[in-house]
Structure formats: structure tokens, C-alpha cells
Amino acid sequence: MEYFPWWNEKQKQLMKETKSFADEKLPKGEEISWTKAFPKNLLEETAKRGWFGALIPKEFGGIGTGVTGCCIVAEQLSRICSALTGAYSVTMFGGTEQLLKFGTEEQKKRWLPGIAKGMLAAICITEPDVGSDASSIETTARQEADEYVINGKKRFITNAGVAGIYLVYAKISDRSEDKSKYKHLNALIVEKNTAGLSVERINELGGWVGLPNGYLDFNEVRVPVENRIGQDGDGWKVLVEGLNFERTLFAAGMLGPMKEALRYAIGHSQRRIQFERPTIDWEVNQFKIADIIAKLMISRLTVYYAAYLMDLNAEAVLEATLAKLYTPESYERVLTDASQVMGGDGWTKFYPIENFLRDARVNQIGAGTSEVMRMVIFRQGLKTLEEDLKMPARTLDKKLNVPISTPKPAVLTETNEENVLLILAEDYQVNPGLYMSREDIKKRFANINDEQIDMLLISLESKGLAKLYKDKKGTIKLAKATYAGLRKARPLEYYRWFPEWLDKELIF
Numbered sequence: 001m002e003y004f005p006w007w008n009e010k011q012k013q014l015m016k017e018t019k020s021f022a023d024e025k026l027p028k029g030e031e032i033s034w035t036k037a038f039p040k041n042l043l044e045e046t047a048k049r050g051w052f053g054a055l056i057p058k059e060f061g062g063i064g065t066g067v068t069g070c071c072i073v074a075e076q077l078s079r080i081c082s083a084l085t086g087a088y089s090v091t092m093f094g095g096t097e098q099l100l101k102f103g104t105e106e107q108k109k110r111w112l113p114g115i116a117k118g119m120l121a122a123i124c125i126t127e128p129d130v131g132s133d134a135s136s137i138e139t140t141a142r143q144e145a146d147e148y149v150i151n152g153k154k155r156f157i158t159n160a161g162v163a164g165i166y167l168v169y170a171k172i173s174d175r176s177e178d179k180s181k182y183k184h185l186n187a188l189i190v191e192k193n194t195a196g197l198s199v200e201r202i203n204e205l206g207g208w209v210g211l212p213n214g215y216l217d218f219n220e221v222r223v224p225v226e227n228r229i230g231q232d233g234d235g236w237k238v239l240v241e242g243l244n245f246e247r248t249l250f251a252a253g254m255l256g257p258m259k260e261a262l263r264y265a266i267g268h269s270q271r272r273i274q275f276e277r278p279t280i281d282w283e284v285n286q287f288k289i290a291d292i293i294a295k296l297m298i299s300r301l302t303v304y305y306a307a308y309l310m311d312l313n314a315e316a317v318l319e320a321t322l323a324k325l326y327t328p329e330s331y332e333r334v335l336t337d338a339s340q341v342m343g344g345d346g347w348t349k350f351y352p353i354e355n356f357l358r359d360a361r362v363n364q365i366g367a368g369t370s371e372v373m374r375m376v377i378f379r380q381g382l383k384t385l386e387e388d389l390k391m392p393a394r395t396l397d398k399k400l401n402v403p404i405s406t407p408k409p410a411v412l413t414e415t416n417e418e419n420v421l422l423i424l425a426e427d428y429q430v431n432p433g434l435y436m437s438r439e440d441i442k443k444r445f446a447n448i449n450d451e452q453i454d455m456l457l458i459s460l461e462s463k464g465l466a467k468l469y470k471d472k473k474g475t476i477k478l479a480k481a482t483y484a485g486l487r488k489a490r491p492l493e494y495y496r497w498f499p500e501w502l503d504k505e506l507i508f
């Protein structure tokens with residue numbers, strides 16, 4: 001279950017080592033659920049083993065195991081505690097990945113070796129008035145000679161105070177043409193101890209125990225132009241291009257607790273006797289355990305497949321977003337089911353499941369909410385799968401005399417109003433409740449262009465024979481024959497259809 005066949009030897013070895021580290025450190029993680037202390041020592045030990053460099057190539061002090069390696073580390077650290085994974089993962093998508101993708105050689109040399117040794121990073125997008133609508137950032141970066149001067153506030157910032165560098169997204173332009181082209185933001189690295197940067201508040205969260213998360217205040221914070229990641233106005237590009245990685249890694253950090261939930265659900269129910277039998281003998285508990293296994297395995301597949309695509313430099317928007325949607329929702333179900341299998345014990349702090357369960361909420365909010373993931377999957381899914389998703393044309397099958405799909409609807413050679421109306425009438429015969437799309441009408445003519453269709457449809461509309469649906473720009477998208485149009489195109493007999501079993505006496 002631990003390895004995937006496409007992993008290289010280095011990645012397999014990394015899994016072996018991180019797993020044995022996690023096995024050994026589980027008690028330390030449980031301690032944190034009581035003390036709420038920031039896991040400084042665990043982070044130092046993680047760094048000592050080189051795992052902060054999982055994503056970083058050797059030349060910059062890393063171990064070069066790619067996105068997959070980074071996910072392996074996050075998965076195993078997450079078994080210990082979320083404070084450890086959170087601090088690690090945010091460092092990876094709060095600077096590391098953006099530096100690797102957009103940083104200059106000098107920037108990479110300046111910050112990556114420090115990160116590989118365990119320096120934490122933070123990503124600063126969210127603000128008091130800016131959440132899901134991230135492009136509306138209000139924090140400003142004004143350029144003065146060779147410096148940017150940052151003013152504003154950021155909130156919900158993980159690693160606030162403990163990070164050595166803060167990747168800050170700030171607005172450089174209020175011009176609507178810049179905003180419409182998404183050229184209004186810059187991505188700037190602000191080092192800790194820069195004058196004017198201060199921690200304003202630390203949140204008391206419902207989960208992520210031991211991980212500082214809070215508000216930052218930027219008051220005339222000056223950073224040199226050399227701290228800008230990407231070109232002037234590239235901030236949105238830097239932000240968006242890091243999202244696939246962020247979503248995948250965030251999801252990887254949910255796999256550990258799901259695995260622990262499985263271990264506890266099985267172990268507890270094998271040892272608990274009720275009605276003179278171990279509770280694992282009850283089918284309801286077996287089914288819950290089966291669901292946990294299924295959800296864990298599918299989540300791991302989505303995460304590591306997205307990571308694999310990214311390591312191949314292949315497009316992974318749909319896959320990474322799917323991982324970030326499916327894994328947190330599975331996480332909540334898995335932890336709830338494990339807790340239920342354990343009865344009252346599952347709800348006490350004397351087992352780690354209760355602590356992990358409280359992180360279920362943040363998993364569906366941080367790194368983009370589940371609603372935002374659904375928005376992306378809807379848009380990207382329709383785009384990526386466009387060709388496969390086209391609804392087949394339908395026609396009345398001559399032999400069966402029923403509506404049925406057809407790969408090649410009959411084509412008319414003469415392009416005129418009468419024939420367009422005939423096509424609309426035929427469409428009514430098989431899709432009485434639907435409009436016909438402009439593309440579908442086009443396919444029914446041997447030679448027709450958009451202008452001709454528009455002209456003919458508008459003429460039919462003006463005569464009351466067709467009705468049209470136009471988009472906001474006024475482009476005709478759909479058309480349908482009116483009752484008058486149907487009557488003009490064909491006699492009633494053409495549209496009539498009755499099942500074989502019907503008593504024909506009933507028809508008038």
C-alpha cells in the first residue's frame with residue numbers, strides 16, 4: 001500500500017525513512033495535542049534529515065525528489081501531528097516552489113539552501129477583506145527607486161512569526177486594464193525582522209494545534225526590487241501557477257491521519273468485546289472500515305497521480321484540484337467513521353483520533369475551499385473534456401420508430417429558411433423540451449456559416465416561427481421552433497408518437 005510502482009528508488013527510500021521516523025515520533029505528536037507547543041524540535045529533526053530539501057535540487061542544497069518526494073514527506077509527517085505538516089507544507093508552497101519556478105539564479109542561491117536546512121516560509125495572500133476572491137488583494141506595494149514599500153494587512157497566515165521569509169502578494173496598480181489582465185499584483189519576499197513588519201494577532205484555531213496562524217501588519221515595509229519573484233505585474237501568475245502544487249501537497253498532508261484512523265479503528269474494534277464478541281465482528285463496523293480503506297486508497301491515488309504529472313511537467317489542474325476536493329471530504333468521513341467504530345473512546349483525547357478529527361474543517365477551507373475546488377473542476381472539467389462531453393445528435397430511428405442517438409445526422413445541401421425550420425421541427429420530434437444549439441444546426445447543413453445561420457434564424461424569429469436564446473453579448477446560442485413554426489414545417493401527423501401497447505381507441 002505504501003509505494004506506487006512509478007516511484008523511483010530515491011522516492012521509495014524516502015518513504016521508508018520518513019515512515020520509520022513517523023513511527024518513532026508518534027508519541028511526540030500526541031504530546032503536542034496536550035501542550036499545544038510549536039513542534040520546534042520535530043521540525044529541526046526533519047530538517048536535519050534533509051527532508052526540507054525534498055523539492056529542492058541538489059545544486060541548491062536539496063535532495064531532489066520532486067513533488068512526489070515532497071508529498072511523501074508531508075504524508076508521513078502528518079501522521080505525527082498537523083502542526084508539523086502545516087509548518088512544512090506551507091514552507092514548500094510559501095516560497096520554495098515559486099522560487100524554483102520563477103526565481104532568478106541569485107534568488108535561488110540566496111534562499112533555497114536556507115529552506116533546505118529548515119528555515120520556514122509563509123505565504124501571504126489572504127487579508128481581512130480578501131478571501132476566496134484572491135485577486136482583489138488590497139495590500140499595496142509602491143515602487144520608490146529600487147525598493148517596494150508595502151502597506152496593508154494579511155490574515156490567516158500560517159507560520160506567522162516563526163517563518164524566516166514571507167511571500168507577500170501586493171497590489172501595484174489600481175488601473176482597471178491591469179486588473180482585467182491580472183497584471184496588478186507583485187509577489188515579494190519579505191524577510192523576518194524587516195522594519196515595519198509585525199505580527200498583529202495569533203488565532204485560536206479549532207484545530208491545527210501548535211501551529212501559529214495569524215494576522216500580519218505591513219507598515220511602510222521596504223524591500224529591494226531584487227526580492228520580487230517574477231517580473232513586474234507577474235504576481236497573479238506566480239500565485240496561480242503554484243496552486244496545483246499547493247493543492248496536491250495540502251492533500252498529501254491529510255493522508256497520514258487517515259491511515260492512523262484506519263489503524264485505530266481496526267485495533268480498537270479487535271480489542272473491544274460487546275455482546276460477547278469483538279466489535280469488529282459486527283458488519284456495520286466492517287463496512288465502516290472498508291469505506292475507510294477505499295477512501296484512503298483513492299485519496300492516495302489522486303494525490304500521487306497529480307504529483308506524478310507535475311514531476312513530468314504535464315498539465316495537472318484537474319487532477320490537483322480533484323485531490324484537494326476529494327481528500328479533505330474523505331478525511332472528514334474517514335475520521336468520523338473511525339471515531340464511531342471506537343464508540344466513546346473515539347471522542348476522548350486519550351486517543352489521537354479526536355485531535356485529527358478537529359482538523360477536518362480546516363482541510364476544506366485552507367488552500368482554497370471545497371466550493372472553489374468545485375468551481376475549478378466544473379470550469380476546467382468542461383474545458384478539458386469538451387470533445388468527449390458533446391451530447392450526441394438524436395433522430396427518430398426508422399426501424400424502431402423511437403428517438404435514438406445517431407453518429408451522423410442527415411445533412412441538407414440547400415441552405416434556406418424552410419430547411420432551417422425543418423431541422424428545428426425534426427429536433428422537436430426527438431427533443432421536444434430542448435432548444436437546438438447553433439453548432440447542432442450548423443452540422444445539419446453541408447455549407448453554412450455563422451452569419452448565414454444568424455440571418456435565417458433572425459428572419460424566422462421575426463415571422464414568429466422560431467424563438468432564440470442569446471448570451472449577454474447578443475450572440476445567438478440556441479433556437480427552437482415556435483408552435484406556429486412547427487405547424488408550418490410539418491403536419492401534426494409527423495410529430496405524433498404512441499407506444500405499441502397503447503389502446504388506439506384512446507387516440508383522437
Ligand SMILES: Cc1cc2nc3c(=O)[nH]c(=O)nc-3n(C[C@H](O)[C@H](O)[C@H](O)COP(=O)(O)OP(=O)(O)OC[C@H]3O[C@@H](n4cnc5c(N)ncnc54)[C@H](O)[C@@H]3O)c2cc1C
Nearest residue numbers: 123124125126131132156157158362365366367368369371
Ligand atoms: C487554518 C487556516 C490556515 C490558513 N493559512 C493561510 C496562509 O498561510 N496564507 C494565506 O494567504 N491564507 C491562508 N488561509 C486562508 C484561506 O486560504 C482562506 O480562509 C480561504 O481561501 C477562504 O477564504 P475566507 O476564509 O475569507 O472565506 P470566504 O472567501 O469569505 O468564503 C466564505 C464561504 O463562501 C464561499 N464562497 C466564496 N466565494 C464563493 C463563490 N464565488 N462561489 C461559491 N462559494 C463561494 C466559500 O467557499 C466559503 O464557504 C488559511 C485559512 C485557515 C482557516
